[in-house]
Every structure is written in structure tokens, then in C-alpha cells.
Amino acid sequence: MSDSDQERHATKMAKKKAARDKIMATKTDKKGLIIVNTGKGKGKSSAAFGMIFRCIAHDMKCGVVQFIKGGMSTGERDLILSKFNSICAFHTMGEGFTWETQDKTRDTEMALAAWERAKELIRDTTNKMVLLDEINIALRYDYININDIVRFLLDEKPENTHVVLTGRNAKDELIEIADLVTEMELVKHPFRSGIKAQIGVEF
Numbered sequence: 600m601s602d603s604d605q606e607r608h609a610t611k612m613a614k615k616k617a618a619r620d621k622i623m624a625t626k627t628d629k630k631g632l633i634i635v636n637t638g639k640g641k642g643k644s645s646a647a648f649g650m651i652f653r654c655i656a657h658d659m660k661c662g663v664v665q666f667i668k669g670g671m672s673t674g675e676r677d678l679i680l681s682k683f684n685s686i687c688a689f690h691t692m693g694e695g696f697t698w699e700t701q702d703k704t705r706d707t708e709m710a711l712a713a714w715e716r717a718k719e720l721i722r723d724t725t726n727k728m729v730l731l732d733e734i735n736i737a738l739r740y741d742y743i744n745i746n747d748i749v750r751f752l753l754d755e756k757p758e759n760t761h762v763v764l765t766g767r768n769a770k771d772e773l774i775e776i777a778d779l780v781t782e783m784e785l786v787k788h789p790f791r792s793g794i795k796a797q798i799g800v801e802f
Contacts, residue, residue, distance in 0.1 A: 631760040633752055633780040637735060637769035641801075647730050647763045648675045655683050659727040662688040666713045667733035667766075668768035673802040688726075690716050693733070703740075710742035710802030721756055728761040735766025738773070745770045752776060 616716050634650075636643040654661040661677070668691060679689045692713030693706075714737075720729045737743050756762060764773065774780050796802060 625671045629759070630778075631756065631758055631762070633756070633776060634761060634763040635735075635769050635773060635777045635780045636763065636765045636778045636783065637767060638783035638785070639767060640785040642783050643767075643787060644675075644763040645731050646781070647732065647765050647782075650728060650761075650763060651675075651679075651687065651730055655679075655686055658686065660686055660725045661728040661730070662726050663690065663730045663732060664713050664717045664720065664724075664734075665691045665693055665732045666710055667693040671802065675691075676715065686719060692716060703742075706737075706740070707742045710737040713737070714743050714747075718751060718755070721751075721760060721762060724757045724760065726760060728763065730763045731765070733766040734764050735769045737766075738770050739766075739768045743780070745772050749773065749776055786787070 634647075636646055648663075651661055653664060663676075665676075676689055676691065679687050690713070694708055714734075717729065717731050717734075720726050734743070734748075738745050738748065752762060753776060764777075769780070790796070
């Protein structure tokens, strides 16, 4: 790069930094966020667990409630239970996907029990983040009333507690009250090519 190119680049970046600093100076508020990871693409729970591990790394208490996933071993759960259970409460409350259980009454009971556990963790102000993994699936099948979720998050969630909700087909009511919504878009997936879920990638 020539001296003139380097000078133009430095000038451009200086202007960009000044503009960015001006914007950042206006961002002073802090609050507990309602975060929704949804969409047909892979990575909703993975991204959410990334935030949980950030909390753990910062020595911040947190909690996880899994609404759908059953007793199968996953890397995230095994690691948290074996190494970080003193700082991260982990509850697997589901018994598998609804097409596996084929028992709506049982699925509803399990989902409602998971929601009660989730409310306990969220009300505990020592928990800085609570992940409700795959709750959107429980909401999609009406195992839990969306109005109950919305009402609780708006009225009872502590001001500085982050709540992360994952799963496809997030309800419009949930998206409306959320502070951060990310939709994972499916472009390609190995399952369509006959490749099954693999350890280290899916679980």
C-alpha cells in the first residue's frame, strides 16, 4: 500500500471512529433483556448457550430450563453439570419432541412444570441470565399460554435479569415485547443430504 493510500485509509477510519464514538456516547442505559432466537436455521440454542457460557466466564449466576429435549446427553449439559453446576442451575424438564412422545397431556404437564421452574429461576435476582431452551416449541403447540409468558416477563422479570427464549416459530406476542430478536435463516442443512445429527455439531 502506498503512502497516499495509507493516508486516505487512516483519514477514512478516523472519520468512522468519530461517528461511532458519537453514537456510542448516547447509549448509556442498561437493562435486563428479553432475547429471542428463532427461525428455521440451525444455531438458536447454540447461540443462547454461548451467552450462558459468557455469564459463567464472568462468574455470573445463571440458569437453564430445557422445555423439549429429553434425557439424551448433550455437550452443553454435561459440561455445565460436571464443571459449573454451582454457578449455573440446569434443568432438563422435557421428555423429547412431541412427535416422539405422542402424548399431548403428558407433554403439557411437563411444559407447565418447566415453566414453573423457569419462573423460580427468573424471580431469583441472583441469576443474571435464564435460558428457556425450546420454549417456543411448547408455545407453538399451546402447551403453555403465550399470554401467561408475556404477562410474567413484563410484570415480574427483575429489571436486570436477561431471559433468552429459543425455538422455531416464536409467537408474534413474544417478538413484540422482546428487546433482541434474531431469526436464523436456513440456507443449507446436511440432514437434507442424508447426514444425521453429529456429536460436537448438534449436541
